[in-house]
Amino acid sequence: MTKSEPQKTSIETLLHENRKFKPQKKLFNNYFLKDMSQYFKLYKKSINDPLKFWEKMALEHLDFFRKWKKVFSWKDFKAEWFSGALINVSYNCLDRHVITDRKNKAALIWEGEPGDIRTITYQQLLLEVANCANMLKGIGLKSGDKAAIYMPLIPEAVVTMLACTRIGVIHTVVFGGFSSSSLRDRIQDSNCKALITADGGFRKGSSVKMKEMADEALKETPTVKAVIVVKRTNEKVNMMPNRDFWWHELSQKYSDHCEPEKLSAEHPLFILYTSGTTGKPKGLLHTTAGYLLGVTLTAKYLFDIKEKDIYWCTADVGWVTGHSYLVYGPLSCGATVFMYEGAPLYPEPDRFWKMIAKHKITILYTAPTAIRSFIRLGKEYPQKHDLSSLRLLGTVGEPINPEAWIWYYEVIGHKKCPIVDTWWQTETGAAMIAPFSGVTPTKPGSATLPMFGIEPLILNKNGSNSKEGGFLCIKKPWPYMARTIYGDHERYKKTYWKEIEGVYFTGDGARRDKDGYFWIMGRVDDVINVSGHRLGTMEIESAAVEHPMVAECAVVGRPDSIKGQGIVAFITLKKSATVNHSLKEEISKFIIKQIGALAKPDEIRFTDALPKTRSGKIMRRLLRELATTGSISGDTTTLEDFSVLEKLRESDEE
């Protein structure tokens, strides 16, 4: 596979894909569901009477301090699930396991990039979380306050998240790869009172200076009164007296006992920022009981997590996948979670496979981008290691092309592990469309069928059912959806519930085949998906036009055989601009400084003008075509469904 190979061929193969893989019962016959008829029966029940279903699931899967009075209400697009109930997330993820035989079971097995290993049992994790919760109280945080977490992927990140939930503090985790400006914007938007960070983290053999980045952001975040710093890399850092505290020193001052607060079911749990169609990222707010129910149920049924599993989700806690499937879902299920700090290919391209063999990992959940980069490196790396412990493979974040699916199935799973392709979003909180492992027959490239209680629709703009491809929507509110965009409920209503009146609008295009299987075709809005990371084209454009020489900028996604999509920026320069050979490089660096390395354009093109409609909207369709094929040739796509996707997008340009 070469980098320039257009991914249109993948979409083409996706549309013509008709292989079907039946689950191999004999290999592992102890799945939570017996067979497909049980799935269909339960699914039907869950759709016919969703409230009864969710109520039953909540009783079976979560521990409440007090039961709810009302299962669900929905007013002015404000959902309340299980209102009247009292619950605590850290109690469900820790205390309830510690009073069972799981007490001394490993909750976390962590490997740092340099190779250091830490194993933390449920009992130990509870003590650390309680101690951290006391530290948070000590620096002045109380229930309802917000705290930002900007950390490498080390156990303290998980400890801090759970400690927040123990005392009702709302966390907002900012991915460590984001720049100081991005961190600043998020802290400002959510009014965080404290920041928990580290001196640095290890990545590709060198250390990333996180405290230094944080200091830059903290210059403009007057709401932050205290900073706790974990010593990870031994980086020399500046500590501001009376504001900055070393974790290891502060923790000595506090006990490791802290009662979990009895919080209401709708108590805000976390705010997580994600890109939308405007320049400003949205802070999605998730709440307590409904979210916990979603991640617990899906972790159990989709990943089939069992007592003896060692489960590894490769996502960073800075993304929703890390929240739901590295921390809350698996720990609520009492699983042993594996966690790795560093870069996937460091020091050698076999790092992942080496760790799977060493820790005997049984379930692996990763992104198509990672799989495609492994394909490019060759089979010899996974083949050097004994991967026979693996029994289930998951994928998430972007459409997986059938080639990558088959490679994952054959080379990593040795044709014995079911592939669980999970479709969901930051907004949906947990998986929505995905196979039930070992039960649902799978098709390479399809996320298959919906989760219980979830009713996906494929609609036209006017809300009628679409026979070909259309907008993927969800018919009714569900317990684990985001409740609002922090500080902007109007935007929440408009973006998700009013685009097509009365249903949840996902922003994805999809089609459904004759077996009822869903095939996700990608975003229909101005959001692009680079290596499974969601970026708003407007966000990058706003960053670019801040550069003194840039007049206008239009960003589009271009198919990329490894990253899914690459970033192409079309730029018109100011008349006064002096063009030299390093200007593109300079603009690129400028964008990275503002957003983070993940927003680095793959290509910058200078142009005299940008194509626009009469009403002045940029014609992205033309730019996308130009970026993809190198030329514009009118209506080139003969592929029916592919052109449907373009048509869906085009309605924006009218």
Ligand code: WT7
């Ligand atoms: C967007 C959401 C879900 C956690 C990670 C990303 C795309 C996600 C799949 C999949 C096809 C997928 C969609 C979605 N996406 N999973 N299995 N197949 N597309 O969360 O950053 O909120 O991005 O990722 O386009 O809308 P996110």
